[in-house]
Amino acid sequence: MNVTRGLTPRATGLQRLFLRKSVAQMRAEEAKGELKRSLSALNLISLGIGCIIGTGIFVLTGRAAANFAGPGIMISFIITGVLCIFVALCYAELASSLPVSGSAYSYTYASMGEIAAWIMGLLLVLEYGLAASTVAVGWSGYFVSLLKDIGIHIPPALTAAPGVEVVEAGVVVATGLINLPAILVVAAITFLLVLGVSESAKVNNIIVIIKLSVVIAFIAIGMFYVNPDNWTPLVPAEIPPPPEGTTRGFWADIWRALVDVITANNTSRYGIGGLIGGAATIFFAYIGFEAVSTAGAESKNPARDMPIGILGSLLICTVLYILTSAVLVGIVPYTELNDPAPIAKAVNQIGLPWFAVLVKIGAIAGLSSVVLVLLYGQTRIFYTMSRDGMLPPVLSRVHPKFRTPWINTLIVGVCAAGAAGLTSLNALSDLTNVGSLAAFAIVCITVLYLRYAAPDMKRPFRAPFSPATPIIGALMCIFLMMSLMSNPATRNFFLTYLVVGIVVYFLYGLKHSKLAQGEQVPASPLAP
Numbered sequence: 001m002n003v004t005r006g007l008t009p010r011a012t013g014l015q016r017l018f019l020r021k022s023v024a025q026m027r028a029e030e031a032k033g034e035l036k037r038s039l040s041a042l043n044l045i046s047l048g049i050g051c052i053i054g055t056g057i058f059v060l061t062g063r064a065a066a067n068f069a070g071p072g073i074m075i076s077f078i079i080t081g082v083l084c085i086f087v088a089l090c091y092a093e094l095a096s097s098l099p100v101s102g103s104a105y106s107y108t109y110a111s112m113g114e115i116a117a118w119i120m121g122l123l124l125v126l127e128y129g130l131a132a133s134t135v136a137v138g139w140s141g142y143f144v145s146l147l148k149d150i151g152i153h154i155p156p157a158l159t160a161a162p163g164v165e166v167v168e169a170g171v172v173v174a175t176g177l178i179n180l181p182a183i184l185v186v187a188a189i190t191f192l193l194v195l196g197v198s199e200s201a202k203v204n205n206i207i208v209i210i211k212l213s214v215v216i217a218f219i220a221i222g223m224f225y226v227n228p229d230n231w232t233p234l235v236p237a238e239i240p241p242p243p244e245g246t247t248r249g250f251w252a253d254i255w256r257a258l259v260d261v262i263t264a265n266n267t268s269r270y271g272i273g274g275l276i277g278g279a280a281t282i283f284f285a286y287i288g289f290e291a292v293s294t295a296g297a298e299s300k301n302p303a304r305d306m307p308i309g310i311l312g313s314l315l316i317c318t319v320l321y322i323l324t325s326a327v328l329v330g331i332v333p334y335t336e337l338n339d340p341a342p343i344a345k346a347v348n349q350i351g352l353p354w355f356a357v358l359v360k361i362g363a364i365a366g367l368s369s370v371v372l373v374l375l376y377g378q379t380r381i382f383y384t385m386s387r388d389g390m391l392p393p394v395l396s397r398v399h400p401k402f403r404t405p406w407i408n409t410l411i412v413g414v415c416a417a418g419a420a421g422l423t424s425l426n427a428l429s430d431l432t433n434v435g436s437l438a439a440f441a442i443v444c445i446t447v448l449y450l451r452y453a454a455p456d457m458k459r460p461f462r463a464p465f466s467p468a469t470p471i472i473g474a475l476m477c478i479f480l481m482m483s484l485m486s487n488p489a490t491r492n493f494f495l496t497y498l499v500v501g502i503v504v505y506f507l508y509g510l511k512h513s514k515l516a517q518g519e520q521v522p523a524s525p526l527a528p
């Protein structure tokens with residue numbers, strides 16, 4: 001089977017659902033967009049780090065330690081880092097073989113067909129759109145903490161989603177009504193995106209330097225304030241304890257944790273199951289490496305630079321994450337870390353006011369850039385799907401002056417702001433992780449499929465040890481995803497979302513797909 005040649009527009013029945021966009025067609029569409037190939041391997045590493053380092057490390061590390069893994073959060077970061085290496089190798093192969101924009105959506109459209117590409121588009125809404133809301137909630141936590149340092153106090157009820165308890169110094173001081181700062185930051189960035197303000201490589205490099213400096217400074221200074229007693233026990237006892245008569249021991253606990261995850265019954269707090277729950281929770285900290293693959297059309301030498309950018313950014317951030325989590329749980333007892341700004345809490349406990357202010361400013365700047373990148377990415381995914389005829393044409397309508405998809409951007413901004421202001425951090429992060437894990441599993445399966453369906457396709461970079469690498473990557477993604485699906489609210493929303501999304505495809509996308517109608521996608525009028 002040659003994946004560079006799509007099925008004919010006259011395909012019917014099941015063939016219709018698996019129409020594929022040819023690689024040649026995708027490359028022709030990219031050429032029409034007039035994007036400049038200006039990104040080097042170093043720029044791509046910087047891009048990856050810029051998107052990876054965000055709410056995952058600045059916010060969710062505390063939640064995962066307090067609610068799941070305890071000091072073993074360090075092990076959870078290793079588990080998730082290993083998983084992401086398998087996934088990153090698959091992304092690197094696809095990014096070097098199909099150097100076009102659109103990332104996983106485009107890869108899936110070129111290999112597995114239209115219905116799979118639609119499902120990937122649904123998953124990317126969770127990975128980008130809800131992720132932006134999640135980061136905005138984290139931004140709110142650091143912003144509120146910084147305002148307190150300078151004597152400005154926002155009513156606690158206006159800093160959390162409805163029903164979420166606001167805790168200060170271990171005491172519940174209010175119940176949230178709306179997270180106003182999170183709404184305002186999304187609104188401000190949406191306005192900038194309508195005007196056409198996006199990150200250049202140079203600006204992104206500066207922001208990356210700021211974020212890296214904050215993380216490295218926290219590690220370098222915080223290590224002198226670590227209390228080793230906070231690291232023990234590394235894996236706290238399971239709460240509640242297992243039933244009487246349950247076989248105990250390291251391997252028995254691992255087996256029980258595996259069974260719990262497979263049966264979607266992983267509600268463990270601490271213990272071996274807690275390490276797995278922590279790994280699933282902090283998966284959000286890693287998903288930014290996928291953003292590198294969206295720059296395939298702007299890379300100077302994608303065959304060489306894309307794998308370097310994806311794997312380089314992932315490895316650097318994995319090391320920083322393990323060190324940061326070790327210092328964090330060493331300074332603050334893990335039971336006290338369920339806080340929207342855990343690193344801010346740690347630097348406050350250190351007692352260096354100037355350092356606390358610097359860390360919070362750096363975190364706010366870094367998180368702002370991540371919200372911008374994620375919102376930008378979501379609007380461009382909708383834009384691409386609209387131009388393909390899969391979504392209404394209004395989503396690809398470009399403003400005559402700003403040359404941006406302004407209606408699309410406003411819709412995404414309103415939805416993201418609403419989610420950020422009215423949904424808890426826990427719910428947002430779990431849904432984002434489920435969507436991302438499902439998308440990553442499909443990417444791994446895509447690599448496996450193309451190895452057999454298109455063995456002669458040019459692959460400048462090949463994931464080593466195939467088929468083991470994509471198989472292990474897909475299985476680990478599904479494994480962690482099932483751990484998150486043990487939460488009934490997360491599971492029910494995710495499954496309902498997929499069903500509704502597929503119904504929308506049959507009602508709209510199936511009828512309006514330009515590929516099925518034999519139409520050419522027009523040249524992009526967006527500003528390069």
